[in-house]
Amino acid sequence: MDYNMKNTSFEAIVIGSGISGGWAAKELCEKGIKTLMLERGKDIKHREDYHSDFTQPWETIGKGKLNEDILNRDYPVQQKSHVINEYSHDRFIKDPDNPYIQTSPFAWIRGHHTGGKSIMWGRQSYRLSELNLSENQRDGHGSPWPVRYSDLDPWYSYVEEFAGISGNNDGIDVLPDGNFLKPMEMNCLEKHVSGSITENFPDRRMIIGRAAHLTETKPVHEALGRSNCMYRNQCVRGCSFGGYFSTQSATLPAARNTGNLTLMNNKVVLRILHDEASGRATGVEVVDQLTMEKTQYFARVVFVCASTLGSTQILLNSASSAFPQGLGNSSGVLGHYLMDHNIGAIVVGKYSGFEDKYYKGRRPNGIYVPRFQNIGDDKRDFLRGYGFQGGASRTDWAKQAQEKGFGKTLKEKVSTPGDWSMVLVGFGEMLPDFNNKVTLDTTQKDKWGMPLLNVDAKWGENEHKMTDDMIVSGKEMLEAAELTQVFGFKTGSEPGTGIHEMGTARMGDDPTQSVLNKFNQMHDVKNVFVTDGSAMASTACQNPSLTYMAMTARAVDYAVKEMQAGRI
Known part of the structure; x- marks a missing residue:
């Protein structure tokens, strides 16, 4: 049962219930902090609300494919995600109901x-390395990171243990090893x-991906009712087995088990309340998205975990006479240096051989080629680098969808696997640039009153x-492995x-060039912490969610100690 639903005063408020918000709530609650988690959308209960978890294609109208008219009407932006x-589709917002302005095209x-x-999420879970954390300072692009790998290492191990990350310890300097469960297995072509x-x-090197899937369970997972990944590869529906890490399967039940959590849904946070006399945040103002009723909730500390753009929108809208450009924005950099990973190229090829081999199950994971550019003697005509994700497979019965035939001949064709192929998708780093930014529109608001x-x-x-x-490197690797018909495209x-x-809302030691310090704490407002992707000072080329988890756990540890010492 959630704690004290009618109370408006708490020790901590967490805005958002995703990966960062879930971790913030878990850590705060387990440290004895009465915590309010605010989620702007509906509640989805673990298992109970995974309505399509066991649905078969023949039980749906489109055999799994969403009608094009619905996609284009309701999800013109969201359909750019390959898992909708x-x-x-009900896991994604409807774009017409949640407008934003694209001065330049950007898929939110x-x-x-x-x-x-x-x-x-895609569940790929990689650590940043010392190389990643030092490059801003070395090449002058972006604010120097205020943390080193040694600061994050124990926290990576801590969150890996709880979340359950499968993978090998591969001994690659640019991709630090971790606290892993047994790895998944590559297929023969991989x-x-x-x-x-x-x-x-x-x-x-090419390694098996490191993924937030339970290839085996430990007591920490079993205590939450989680079991092994079943290799169904339909994770976006939700997983009743708890085989992959999510808020529902892991951090939320852990937080609830303490009795210290209140979760409120359909609460759109408009702004963070700030007291100019004390220089501290006092709470938040929200509007109920169903009733449109406004309420204020109060707390000693606020964790902002509403996703990069959502958090920044709230912070910018929390402007006051003390912070006319947005809460904690004396530096003027809040909203600037927006980055994403550059998924700019794909390389594919076919392989003749292994006709007598196949693979078992639907492995919800792929391969990974860690970054190898601009390291040591390798010098390119660009800064930083990229990795590859992807995998190998054989064409299946679907290859016969457009073929004529019937009876025994058709059955034999359908049951005979087709050619092997391999795909490599480049994931590249994006340099921090002040001109890549988000701002609030001065005239248009959404239906809840948010600019x-x-x-x-x-x-x-x-x-x-x-x-x-990416195309050059990808092609040369596949061609060296004797794949044919190799081609790459942007x-x-x-x-x-x-x-x-x-x-x-990047981190940094210099308050004139950053919003947050090394503990994700606002330089200007000491009881506000931001631990989602907005805190990142650079992107590296690895998937970032594991870093959000580690930084969130580290920030909560620091915040609670500061609370206990009476400093916040």
Whole structure:
């Protein structure tokens, strides 16, 4: 049972219930802090509300494919996520109901419900390295990170243990090892390509992806009712087994078990309340999205975890005479330096061989080629680098969908697997740029009274050069492994399609160049912490969610100690 639903005063408020918000609530509650979690969307209960978890294609209207008219009417932006379909579309917001302004094209992918995008995320979980945390300072692009790898290392291990991350300890400097469950297995073609890369490119490796899936369970997982991943690869529907990490399967039940959590749904946070006399935040103002009733809730500390753009919108709208450009924005950088991962190129090829081999199950994970550019003696005509994700597979019965036939001959064709193929998708770093920004529109508001967010971000010359290089490198690796019909192409995707937006309330030691300090604490408002992607000072090229988890747990540890000492 949630704690004291009618109370308006708490020790802590957490805005958002996604990956960062879930971790903030868990850590605060487990440290004895009475915590209010505010979620702007509906509640989705674990298992109970996963309505399509066991639905079969023949039980749906479109056999899993969402009607094009519905996609174009309700999800013109959200359909740029590759996992939206007939089973999962209600996990995504309807774009007409949630407008924003695109001065430059930007895909803002959102899920307004308990758990946020932790239900729909890709679950790839990688640590940042010392290289990633030092490059801003070394090449002069972006604010220097205020933390080193040694600061994050124990927190990475801590969150990996609880979340359950499968993978190998591969001994790669640019991709630190971790506290992993047993790894998933590559299929035969992936093993072949991996061996070829090691043989032909001594500076490169191809490994199995590190993923937030339980390949085995430990007591910490079993205590929450989680069980092994079943290799169904339909994670976006929600997983009744708790096989992958989400707020619903892990952090939310852990927080609730303490008796210290209050979760309120359908509460749109408009602004954070600030007391100029004390210099502290006192709470938040919300509007109920169903009744339109406004309420204020109060707390000693506020954790802002509403996703990069959502958090920044709230902070900008929390302007006052003390902070006319937005709460805690004496530096003027709040809203600037918006970044995403550059998913700019794809390389594919076919392989003749392994006709007598197949694979078992639907592995919800792929391979990973860690960054190898601009390291040591490797010098490119661009800064930073990229990695590859992807995998190998064989065509299945669907190859016969357009073929004529019937009877025994058709059955034999349908049951015979087709050719092997391999795909590599480049994930590149985006340089911090002050001109890539979000602002509040001065005239237009949404139906809850929040000024619309205006997004203006573009790929720069560095990202374009990086995309060209992805194609060259990807092709040479597949061709070296004797794949044929190898070709690469640019995706032409705009920022936002990586769904890894970051950077608009960045960390740094210099308060004139950053919003947050090394503990994700606002320089200007000491009892406000921001621990989602907006805190990132650079993107690296690894998937960032594991870093959000580690930084959130670290920030809560610091905040509670400061509360106990009476400093906040």
